Amino acid sequence: MNFTALRLSYAQTGFFSTLVAGYISGDEKLTPFLKHPVSMDGIRQSIESRKQFNTNRQLLVAALQQQYNNIPVTDAVKENIHKLSSPNTFTICTAHQPNIFTGPLYFLYKILHAAKLADTLKKELPQYDFVPVYYMGSEDADLDELNNITIQGNKLVWQTKQTGAVGRMKVDDELLKLIHAINGQIAVLPNGKELEQLFTECYRKGTAIQQATFELVNKLLGEFGVIVLIPDNTDLKKAFIPVVKKELFEGFSHSLVEATADELEKHYKVQASGRDINLFYLIDDKRERIEKNSGQYTISSLQLSFTEDEILKELEEHPERFSANVILRGVFQETILPNIAFIGGGGEVAYWLELKKVFEAVNVPYPMLVLRNSFLLMNEEQKRKTEKLELSIADLFKTELELISQLVKKRTANDLSLNNEVASLQKIYNQLKQKAEPVDKTLLPHIESLLTKAQKRVEELEKKILSSEKRKYEAEQRQIQSLKQTLFPNNSLQERVENIAYFYGVYGKQLLNVLYENSLSLEQEFVVLNA
Numbered sequence: 001m002n003f004t005a006l007r008l009s010y011a012q013t014g015f016f017s018t019l020v021a022g023y024i025s026g027d028e029k030l031t032p033f034l035k036h037p038v039s040m041d042g043i044r045q046s047i048e049s050r051k052q053f054n055t056n057r058q059l060l061v062a063a064l065q066q067q068y069n070n071i072p073v074t075d076a077v078k079e080n081i082h083k084l085s086s087p088n089t090f091t092i093c094t095a096h097q098p099n100i101f102t103g104p105l106y107f108l109y110k111i112l113h114a115a116k117l118a119d120t121l122k123k124e125l126p127q128y129d130f131v132p133v134y135y136m137g138s139e140d141a142d143l144d145e146l147n148n149i150t151i152q153g154n155k156l157v158w159q160t161k162q163t164g165a166v167g168r169m170k171v172d173d174e175l176l177k178l179i180h181a182i183n184g185q186i187a188v189l190p191n192g193k194e195l196e197q198l199f200t201e202c203y204r205k206g207t208a209i210q211q212a213t214f215e216l217v218n219k220l221l222g223e224f225g226v227i228v229l230i231p232d233n234t235d236l237k238k239a240f241i242p243v244v245k246k247e248l249f250e251g252f253s254h255s256l257v258e259a260t261a262d263e264l265e266k267h268y269k270v271q272a273s274g275r276d277i278n279l280f281y282l283i284d285d286k287r288e289r290i291e292k293n294s295g296q297y298t299i300s301s302l303q304l305s306f307t308e309d310e311i312l313k314e315l316e317e318h319p320e321r322f323s324a325n326v327i328l329r330g331v332f333q334e335t336i337l338p339n340i341a342f343i344g345g346g347g348e349v350a351y352w353l354e355l356k357k358v359f360e361a362v363n364v365p366y367p368m369l370v371l372r373n374s375f376l377l378m379n380e381e382q383k384r385k386t387e388k389l390e391l392s393i394a395d396l397f398k399t400e401l402e403l404i405s406q407l408v409k410k411r412t413a414n415d416l417s418l419n420n421e422v423a424s425l426q427k428i429y430n431q432l433k434q435k436a437e438p439v440d441k442t443l444l445p446h447i448e449s450l451l452t453k454a455q456k457r458v459e460e461l462e463k464k465i466l467s468s469e470k471r472k473y474e475a476e477q478r479q480i481q482s483l484k485q486t487l488f489p490n491n492s493l494q495e496r497v498e499n500i501a502y503f504y505g506v507y508g509k510q511l512l513n514v515l516y517e518n519s520l521s522l523e524q525e526f527v528v529l530n531a
Helices: 018-025 028-033 040-051 057-067 075-083 106-124 173-186 192-202 209-224 234-238 241-250 252-264 308-317 326-336 346-352 356-361 380-388 400-411 419-436 441-487 501-507 510-517
Strands: 004-008 089-096 129-136 148-151 154-157 227-229 279-283 286-289 291-293 296-299 304-306 322-324 339-344 368-371 374-378 526-530
Touching: 018 028, 018 346, 018 368, 028 252, 040 106, 040 339, 040 368, 057 075, 057 227, 057 234, 075 129, 075 209, 075 227, 089 106, 089 326, 106 129, 106 209, 106 339, 106 374, 106 510, 129 209, 148 173, 148 501, 154 173, 173 192, 173 501, 192 209, 192 501, 209 227, 209 510, 241 252, 241 279, 241 308, 241 326, 252 326, 252 356, 296 308, 304 308, 322 326, 326 339, 326 346, 326 356, 339 346, 346 368, 374 380, 380 441, 400 441, 419 441, 501 510
Parallel strands: 089 129, 089 339, 129 227, 339 368, 374 526
Antiparallel strands: 004 526, 148 154, 279 286, 279 322, 291 296, 296 304
């Protein structure tokens, strides 16, 4: 399977925020919000910082061994779990919720990025070992975000009445129906049956979504040494008790994030800054906010109330019932993992930039932040259409309107530009100014206004001329529209919409090797893969 890769800057794509662009370019205004630069020097700094923190490696290894106990494990995964006992082993972590059937493509891209970075660092720093970890955000309760996949523009939705943490939900008949629906779309593809078999093996009726996701990622990416960690675990949460206690009694994180957000907002648009208590109460099929009122801790939706002593007792006896929200989730992750680099998407990088002071307040090392890899997958037919339309790969990231205008201007025999006429207008009005100024200087603003109006009319005429010419190229317009819709569904990046199913059906598991081989480590560029 031969793929060629083209690398673009994220700025060239036009799909990323100014904050992400600033982060990649090393904007000095962001320096106060970071700990380590994205470089080998930054990696070395992060390692030294991590060495100062006493990670409970025995706890982590025991939890992983328990999680992997009854499933087939590759030698690479076994070895990596064993390596985590050593103080010279560090993790490269990415995190994501357990989207059904892996959700959008970037779910796999970010995990493969972690694997590639771990292997690259081993070559650069052979005295250490590096282990890629997929940290599963299984306590997320946003079902609407996780209950669907899109295959070739067809959206499939899991209709379930279950509530609470999505990871704790069970595979039911409605989810099994989706496997049949997926098979209906990919069975005719060369490797469609293979993927349907994988889904069937992992999503067994009654299995928790977090377990199904765990097994699926292990089957897909175990050969790359990827370790999957389900943090919804009583023993792991015991290590987080001091931070939870500090949050319950002091509500420390909210004010720190708010202050950071205020500073960051002077330069960039920022995200929400959490709540007074950034914890949820997690029990059975419920995950509800913990609020503090008049010295009482309440979970109003469950009609529960605790005094300080009672909630402390609850925490000590049932740490698994306390769930960090987005503000504290990273601190939990970095508490239980010997982590040096966190790989996240643009949104994740944006909110992590608000968290440095939260980490400092509880003396947990703040990792290097690495923007996850992004890919656009193109097949031979799409590449051929692009070339026929005389477009470059980079051109495809422009809007449909820009592409049509570009094509028309390139192919037409007519001169569609009125730039010369605009220049002539400016000369005429300059002459009018010269004549009017000796007579009455107050007439000059009026002449300027007339020039502005005249230029606007000429610009409108130019647009009408272009629009008239475009009508001669209706076939090309349809081709551009079709190409844009398949590569950028709903005017979004392919990786944010499409699931792996179709591409796996066409290329098989070998596609994962191609993605791994073309994954970058610290370069932070966008990659277009042409089949």
